[in-house]
Amino acid sequence: MCPRLKAVSNSNTELGDSWEYEPAPEGTRPEISDSYGLFIDGEFVEPSSGKMMKTVSPSTEEVLSEVGVADAEDVDRAVSAARTASAKWRRIAPRERAKYLFRIARRIQEKARELAVLESMDGGKPIKESRDIDVPEAAKHFFYHGGWADKLDYAFPGRQAKPVGVAAQIIPWNFPLLMAAWKIAPALACGNTVILKPAETTPLTALALAEILQEVDLPPGVVNILTGAGKTGASLASHPGLNKLAFTGSTEVGKKLAENLAGTDVRLTLELGGKSPNIIFEDASIDQAIEGIVAGIWFNQGHVCCAGSRLFVQEGVVDEVLEKLDLRMQSLRIGDPLDKNTDVGAINSRAQLRRIRGYLTQGKKEGAELHRVRGPKLPDKGFWMRPCYLTGVQPAHVVAREEIFGPVLSVMTFRTPEEALRRANNTPYGLAAGVWSDKGSRIFDVASKLKAGVVWCNTYNRFDASSPFGGFKESGFGREGGRQGLRAYLNLV
């Protein structure tokens, strides 16, 4: 595993020398139709243009299915279905609304295995993550918000909570089902109807969710799901019939949406990019901080908006941290996302892989040194990248400033807490941050001065439906989850 650990092995290891895990592929295979229409008014319908697009598995490049491409006419149909459904949905007894959410949550649990496999096939993430995080968290969001549905007046004491109306929601490809749940659950709980647009490369679990909505008899039109690419998203976002737009994705697109909606009465929340700092102080528990670095940057191939992609290490411990980080990184298992022992799966798309490689080239050109998992050969087919970190990165380098959205960590150092804070906050983003110290007073001091929506102390990338998530500055505005997350889907009178 580690050449330094290997070097002096002189013992008789005939039994243990080659103890390797056998392939442990997840056996469940979900049913995938050859083609999926758009989910409008409770039915799967053909896109009006007849245009379809293929969705591929990033780990095999195999075509999994084809899905409809919604155009402006389909958007119009979906918005008017949502508008019609809204009249009834906003008036049914809140406890009845809650029942639908609980039913959706239970159905997600019942189909958990199937959904997890589908998520890993379509998106490339390791099955252990889709099985242990994406799918259970998606169910939790429906359970959690189901609980709020009949208590909204108590969430904001002294105010009466009214639904906003029709909400368009555009979600990214990194947590397809989970982001759908983050968006749909609070919207429904608050009495709104929804048009959801899943990402171009990962539409399948959203469509599986549509099937679940049919199975639980959710009234037609309450949730509509339109697949398609950027153009579909653009026509949805600019439709005049919306009351609310929620977008999770790149800062570039988020800015455009904000511009377009300026001066209208459409409510907007944006959850955008990040370049989150993860700060290791010399009084941290180093071995556990290493786990935090790993969870921060290599979870989900680094396709995480709040990834701890800028590592700041206090200079006194930088050698120890890098030595241990390298050891730990070499133990990561990269490969088939459906293998239960895989730690790092495939990059979501060819385009994203190209983008990440571009950053690596640029980083090296600017003088950074690349350290990557050596490990066995990667599969020939599919989109793969070895987890890596860059040393010799200066705060002014592009790899230290721009969001890479891949398994690439930029390592920098600091000498004093003041310098750590200055460097950590020196970014247009402000989504998340990590602080590692065993000293309580330092944690409280630093955490309160970091400009980020979420600050994790001695942990990283932990989420909960009851905990609000969202950004500062160019990472967006509005919160998702918790009581705070309800606010975006309610008018208070």
Added chain:
Amino acid sequence: MPVRSGNSSVFVDPVMVAQRASSFTRRSIKQKAKIEGLRLAVSMVDLTTLEGKDSPGKVRALCRKAVRPDPGLEGIPSVAAVCVYPAMVTVAHEALSGSGVRVASVATGFPAGQTSLESRLDEVRSAVGDGAEEIDMVISRGALLTGDASRVTDEVRQVKSVCGSAHLKVILETGELETLDRIAEASRLAIAGGADFIKTSTGKVAPAATMEAGLVMLEAIRDHFLKTGKVVGMKPAGGIRTAKEALHWLVMVKETLGNEWLTPERFRFGASSLLDDILRQLHKQASGNYAASYDVPEA
């Protein structure tokens, strides 16, 4: 309060340790990997009996089981050692001679260690004289918990000096140390005193060998190796009863220290009932059916 010395990590955060330790229990070990892992685990067992009612007859039966754990199964290695009280060393030494299975003896006033240092050293000398090839000593937990760290190292060093060629395993009794900070500290002190192995527990105190304590100890072993190039072995003991738990430990060792530590020379399980569960699992792998308890020979 532990203090940071040099560049070695002294603080341990139990939350993240628990998270990492539980990740090892979620690896999927199937088919060939499972069979090989279980055979490997058999070869690492220190088959143990440490009871007031131990008799020469019981020890001889245990020794036969140690040499050939299950005549009904092919390709099962002998266990690594038989671990007994000092009074039983002579019997074990005789029963195991020429078998390749080593004789290990607990000593130093096991399990509490609350006797004079002189009598503890005498106990070690006599066990070694009777043929013990490995000594499992206990540290003075009371000294460690009241801040007398140097006494711990010093006693390990003295015991080591009377071990001769016998290997020294140092029992930290992690259940009494309670915090992972203390377990990390005790690991370093034992290693500094010259321990060949560090061992979690006596088996007389609960909790015994938890994965969390084990991970902290393995990391101490790794840190020592990275700094000095010197190898120290690891022995979890107490509370590991199932084949599944044994595989979790092998995964943890593999992913923390590498395959090089997956050998009886560097890793042992201190156990009594574990062996039978492993054998039952191997029966299941061979025949497809779960073995009844009477299918596995008794010690």
